[in-house]
Amino acid sequence: MAVTPTRASDRDAGAPFAERLDLERMLACALEIVDRDGVEKLSMRRLARALGHDPMSLYRHAPNKAALLDGVADTLLRRLSVDPGDPDWAGQLRAFARSYRQLALDHPNAVPLLVTRPLATPLALRPAGTLRPLEDVLALLTGAGFTGAAALHAYRSLTGLLHGHVLNELQELVDNPDETDDLLRLGLYRLPLREFPLLRGLAAELASYDGAAELERGLDILLSGLTPGGP
Amino acid sequence: MAVTPTRASDRDAGAPFAERLDLERMLACALEIVDRDGVEKLSMRRLARALGHDPMSLYRHAPNKAALLDGVADTLLRRLSVDPGDPDWAGQLRAFARSYRQLALDHPNAVPLLVTRPLATPLALRPAGTLRPLEDVLALLTGAGFTGAAALHAYRSLTGLLHGHVLNELQELVDNPDETDDLLRLGLYRLPLREFPLLRGLAAELASYDGAAELERGLDILLSGLTPGGP
DNA sequence: GACTGTAGGCATACGACGTAGACCCGTTGG
DNA sequence: CCAACGGGTCTACGTCGTATGCCTACAGTC
Structure with a gap:
């Protein structure tokens, strides 16, 4: 009886076994790494190790x-959905915004990707999932009577609000949640009292930030300002 | 006659001569590299080479x-000024916002630092220049009768608007400004027409984005909604 | 069956990276 | 005179992204 190696059984017993590789599994695993250790800890080699493969295998997919980073952002954004047929366009936008916020809270380490990848990748080269929400919102709003320009303006206003809000809210995530005293928990005692008296006095307000309510207020203002006629 | 090397004359003639090193010069040079080649091209070794020093010298300062990146963001943000004594608080905030936008346009490659470093560095550990505008805005608004909480809320709303706006506007910066046809210039022809019909049809609107006007509109809405009493 | 193309995986290698540790020199204060 | 010290440098380690090239298993054709 000869050897006839049964694929992927004897090879590299140490690694968490190496099934067939595809882009989807790569991105899922990459997202796990980002969630656990942050974007800067995601490397091709670590990802390959986690998948039980050789680093160069990744380049087959x-x-x-850079494409991998775009892909991770894409896997997140493609989870957002908009129903272009819904006549309640404001409700759809509101739901979209809430989903986006939740996504950011669930994957805070991935937020830098969400907000900065678009700066590195021109619009037309972005992965399809990233563009899907844009197209769907355009369909939703033009269907509700918006002109193309007004729909585009609305989309930009919405993403602006969302990016700004999420960046704000994630800064509030506290380094040391065990500490009960706000001043200590935020490390504010390090600030020279002479230079930053007001800031130090606002420890309580800094600590009690209601992200959900804040977003709703922003949405109220934005949505009431949007009209089918345009800006 | 012996050697007695005159410091920084004979050493390493190839490098652009190495004066005494200090943090300020380092940060200025780092910003130049970022402006020219982007954040990801800024490395300790390249920076040292540009300064005509050994890479390890940087660690004396x-x-x-990470601290260097925070420092680069800091050198930019410390250029923003707010006059806490001005009774026209809305005017001060407006001027602050315009300066911030101009800063972003002048240093687009540094914008990822401006928006993401705060996520990596807890508030109290940020360089002093980064916190200065916050403290000054708090002074400005409490001086105008705002409560502390209302002033903080206003500041957060403002930075949210600015971050969101700047991220929006910089995405519009076009890859190939030579091309006259909008569809070509934005690379939109790559998009599958079947999947993104609306998006492709909006080439003209995508290309003609007036960032300054957009920001002013956002400020009009935000500032008219801010009241000393709070949210 | 044999032949050929191709897709996916792996080994090796190169140059760049961040930074720890040790050494070295010029200045300063006792 | 000596000790301490601030600042510059050298060497070295482990990690990174990825170019190149080979090897194997399968798909399709005859």
């Missing part, structure tokens, strides 16, 4: 690391 | 690369 993604052209380079 | 900054504890690590």
Whole structure:
């Protein structure tokens, strides 16, 4: 009886076994790494190790690391959905916004990708999932009587609000949640009292930030200001 | 006659001569690199080379690369000024916002630092220049009768608006400004027409984005909604 | 069956990276 | 004169992204 190696059984017993590789599994695993350790800890080599493969294998499925980062952002954004047929366009936008916020809270380490990848990748080269919400919102709003320009303006206003809000809210996430005293928990005692008297006095307000309510207020203002006619 | 090397004359003639090193010069040079080649091209080694020094010299003035990145963001933000004594608080905030936008336009490659470093560095550990505008805005608004909480809320709303706006506007910066046809210039022809019909049809609107006007509109809405009493 | 193309995986290698540790020198204060 | 010290440098380690090239297993054709 000869050897006839049964694929992926004897090879590399140490690694968490290496099934067939595909982009989807790569991105899912990459997202796990980002969630656990942050974007800067995601490397091609670590990802390959986590998948039980050789680093170079990854390049059969993604052209380079930048594409991988775009892909991770894409896997998150494609989870957002908009129903372009709903006549309650404001309700759809509101639901979209809430989902986006929740996504950011569930994957705070991935937020830098969500907000900065678009700066690195021109619109037309972004992965399809990233563009889907845009197209769907355009369909939703033009269907509700918005002109194209007004719909685009509304989308931009919405993403602006969302990016701004999420960046705000994630800064409030506290380094040391065990500490009960706000001043200590935020490390504010390090600030020179002479230079930052007001800031130090606002420890309580800094600590009690209601992100959900804040977003709703922003949405109230934004949505009431949007009209089918345009800006 | 012996050697008695005159410091920084014979050493390493290739490098652009190495004066005494200090944090300020380091940060200025780092910002140049970022402006020219982008954040990801800024490395300790390149920075040292540009300054005509050994890479390890940098560590005498900054504890690590993260601090350097914070420092670069800091050199930008400390250029913003707010006059806490001005009774026209809305005017001050408006001017602050315009300066921030201009800063972003002048240093687009540094914008990822401006928006994401705060996520990596807890508030109290940020460089002093970064906190200065916050303290000054608090002074401005409490001086105008705002409660502390209302002033903080206003500041957060403002930075949210600014971050969101700047991220929006910088995405519009076009890859190939030579191309006259909007569809070509934005690369939109790559998009599958079947999946993104609306998006492709909005090339003209995508290309003609007036960032300054957009920001002013946002400010009009925000500032008219702010009241000394709070949210 | 044999032949050929191709897709996916792996080994090796190169140059760049961040930074720890040790050494070295010039200045300063006792 | 000596000790301490601030600042510059050298060497070295482990990690990174990825170019190149080979090897194997399967798909399709005859």
